[in-house]
Amino acid sequence: MRKTAALPGTICVSDERRGRTATPHVIHGVEDDAELQKVWSWLSARPLPVQLTRAVDDAVKYVLDGARTGRFDLLSPDVDSDERASVGTKLQYRVLNQLGLYKEPPLDTRILEIPVELKATIRSNWMIPTEGQCEVSLLIQVDVVRRRHRAFLMRVHRVWLNEGANKDGKRGIAADALAKYALPLFDWTSLPPEPLIRLTTAQLGVVFAPRVGQTSRLASLFGFLPDTVIPRSSIETVCFGNKDPMRRARQAKDAVLAVSGLEVLVGTWRADRLRAKALGFDLGDDAWVAVSPATAHERVDLAPSQLEIEWDPQTT
Missing domain, CATH: 1.10.10.10 (Winged helix-like DNA-binding domain superfamily/Winged helix DNA-binding domain)
Structure with missing residues (x-):
């Protein structure tokens, strides 16, 4: 059943996790979320489509390792599903490098001293870890079939995540919440052709x-x-x-x-x-x-x- 996103003003509580007490908090609208808006302005002032295109292309080529394997297509039978899934992991440090950022706790990085989670997926959804719940997240989606990518910025409140979690406690973003409360950074952008x-x-x-x-x-x-x-x-x-x-x-x-x-x-x-x-x-x-x-x-x-x-x- 399709989940309807909770409205601003709703009380949200993140899942419990070791080392952090879940605190109830009120959901703010996108326009009223000061931290979200600051990060949005910082990212929007940069040539983000160009920078993230370089990062994604480099991550894909790193996984394929063509100079050693002769592989050039992520969809090839020679590339297993685990390797394809690792593109998101390899992408994180390449995004940091392109944006001139550093790996900084408590999440993946900081922008204007605001903790930001970096999440990338080659599937239709992102799996948000418990530490990323209710935090500002840079969401990158890679379409390996059409060789393109896009990005959003969103505070991924727990009430905007699906109920089903995987074995690691990660949850996907509800489609209705993404449509209503994610800020598009750029639409589908082609990757360099192979x-x-x-x-x-x-x-x-x-x-x-x-x-x-x-x-x-x-x-x-x-x-x-x-x-x-x-x-x-x-x-x-x-x-x-x-x-x-x-x-x-x-x-x-x-x-x-x-x-x-x-x-x-x-x-x-x-x-x-x-x-x-x-x-x-x-x-x-x-x-x-x-x-x-x-x-x-x-x-x-x-x-x-x-x-x-x-x-x-x-x-x-």
């Missing part, structure tokens, strides 16, 4: 072929994904377990040009990075792209004189 997911089964067989050299397999990768920005992590995943994959990728440039007519550009090289930018590709510092002749022809080439416009600290 280009390897776009490959067909046959193409994956070629790119990950056993007993075939890295250079040959990387040349196939670029050929299968023209005009696609490929991050360094994807190249490391293709070459998992091998040494110096970036060197092998650079060695594949000539082969790709000869076989497929594609111009491979490398983000770590300034001239390549600028040319890619002129062609509409953002390589950052370490991504790659194999540009098709059609794309190079359609877009204006970067004149040599323009290469001196952008200052690069690596050249000074």
Whole structure:
């Protein structure tokens, strides 16, 4: 049965736990909760979607460990349910790092001296521990199927949690309470794409072929994904377990040009990075792209004189 959220003004008492006496308290409305509003203002003043996107993407890649395992998709049968669930745990410290915060008791961190719980889930709900009841919580939800995430800020009062608890005493947030009393920090935001997911089964067989050299397999990768920005992590995943994959990728440039007519550009090289930018590709510092002749022809080439416009600290 769907639980109806208790209204502001209701008395709430958290579950008992060791070391803390549960004290009855009155629920305040979202607008009247001074601590909640202070934390909300602090978070809203930051580029939170960008920061949390980096944190989530890094946590996912850490769990997959592509450079050692060759895995690139959390939904793969090679990734067990416990590993998928660990994304939330790995995410906590990455969020702290992105926001410039520290691990501080009594909860996960403090914002403006206000204790804040950090909770992340890859499921449809968050499981709130007893110590997080009636406290301000930053709630992050990761949709691994659609590769996106969103975040809320909420004081998760006990009366706004479901009655059923798991063996650790954690309770989920009632849907009605989330809808009424959670402050959305940002709506569904896409995670960086993983280009390897776009490959067909046959193409994956070629790119990950056993007993075939890295250079040959990387040349196939670029050929299968023209005009696609490929991050360094994807190249490391293709070459998992091998040494110096970036060197092998650079060695594949000539082969790709000869076989497929594609111009491979490398983000770590300034001239390549600028040319890619002129062609509409953002390589950052370490991504790659194999540009098709059609794309190079359609877009204006970067004149040599323009290469001196952008200052690069690596050249000074």
